[in-house]
Amino acid sequence: MSRLTRLPSVAYAVFIYSFLYVPIAILVAYSFNDSKLNAVWKGFTFAWYAKLWTNTSILEAAKISLTVGFFSTVISTMLGTLVAVGMYRYRFRGKGMIDAMLYVPLVMSEIVMGIALLAFFSMIKVPLGMGTLLIAHITFSIPFVVVVINARLKGFDQSIEEASKDLGANEWQTFRLITFPLLGPAIAASAMLAFTISIDDVIVSFFVAGPDSTTLPLQIFSMVRHGVTPEINALSTLMLIVTLTFVVFAQKLQTRKR
């Protein structure tokens, strides 16, 4: 590409990246601002972070988010890996339908999933709380796990598995000694993404969380409704750091050895 055509490209890319990142950078910067009025810079402080530690409702929400996130990650990663491997390996009648089923949660509107679960739980008289939250999070996490594992399985050399079987290993031994180690990075990546979408979810959680099971995003939602405070900036910054860390690690795991 000649220099003349490259310059506008670079300028355009810089413009788009600024659009994506400047608002976030300002949000983070003001979490350190020594002023209750968000917009005027008064000096550097960690006070808003310290204040988070004394806010019991935020600590409670953090506890709920982390608990739900942890269990949702473990269960959805297990179920998702299992089904991805099964779908990859076996052929049977109705496979196309199950394949389509797995993709439905990825493309459907989150709000429909949220209210469908809300209506369902109310119909079977299950009170809203951590349990319903966990069920919902597992449900929307499974397809993401399946997609990540599938991407890995596509580049999979099937002859290794066959060699293992030819050498006398049974299905379970082949899975444990061959398939699982090869899938390891993908499983770890999918777990990280599952955790990220669980702790970041707003819409589905909004409908299936009970009054005593407010998650961090729901806590932020109600705080923003009551007005902007630097405390929200501090909490948002912490959550951004968590997401950033997990997503970067997940990407590293996925692109390695591709």
Place this chain on the structure above:
Amino acid sequence: MLKKENATLATDIPIKPKIKHSKKKINLAAIWTISPVTIWLLLFLFIPLFFILVVSVMSRGTYGGIEYTFTLENYARFFEPLYLRIIVVSIAMAAATTLICVVFGYPFAYIIAQSPAKYRTLLLLLVIVPFWTNSLIRTYAWIVLLRTEGVINTILLKIGLIAEPLTLLYNSGATLIGFVYTLFPFAVLPLYASIEKLDRTFLEASSDLGGRPWQTFLNVTLPLTFPGVVAASLLVFIPTLGLFFISDLMGGAKTMIIGNLIKNQFLTARDWPFGSAASIILMVLTLMMILFYLKVSGGKTDDTELL
């Protein structure tokens, strides 16, 4: 001809497991691996969705409950001007968001795909990170900028460009910014996936045959990457209709989308049958778009385009 070539290029190597075990054993293993998720999704996704479908044709009870008598009243209500307006506004907002994201996202994705390999991973990562970042936090970032005492107003007042703070928030423009900001990465990633797969020799052939750059773009590049454009539109359009918290926080009460209507019917008005009908309409819209996507992409969904 070109189209056909691309179709074969895009096809992944078909996976044909050669399993030599007895049929009975395989079936057992297949059941063990596939049934847990199948049962889970049936129980916690498809039965709830079916329940919503049933509720949408039921009547509302006197005290906000559900009365199990059949009616199409809930769907008929969408022809009332108030609700018809919400549907029209929602579709217009979602279409505008989609258009902006695709028009600005396409050249951006193209630039990333053309960039030197050593930077490409990083450039792509910088799009992937906002894709996974909490949409509420990203919305809040814009509230910090746009509100009356916000960053933009403070700067403008300080440099004396304005005497009074501007009302930047609580209108449909602000809502649109919120939608675009949240969903832009969702457009770029599928666009990038389809542009990256593009076979450069076609572009060279086109220019060798005397095609001008814009002719090459319109006749070669765009048709070959069209599935990516449709995937991008799908991934922007559908979520937009449900992002109630963005119109809640940035649009004030003026910009109501289907998502707000559904939320209000379930939580405030307690008219579940009507809220269910709105959800079913949203589902039907979604399905129509997906069928369209499957048609243009030749029925092949590529996992990587979704992530």
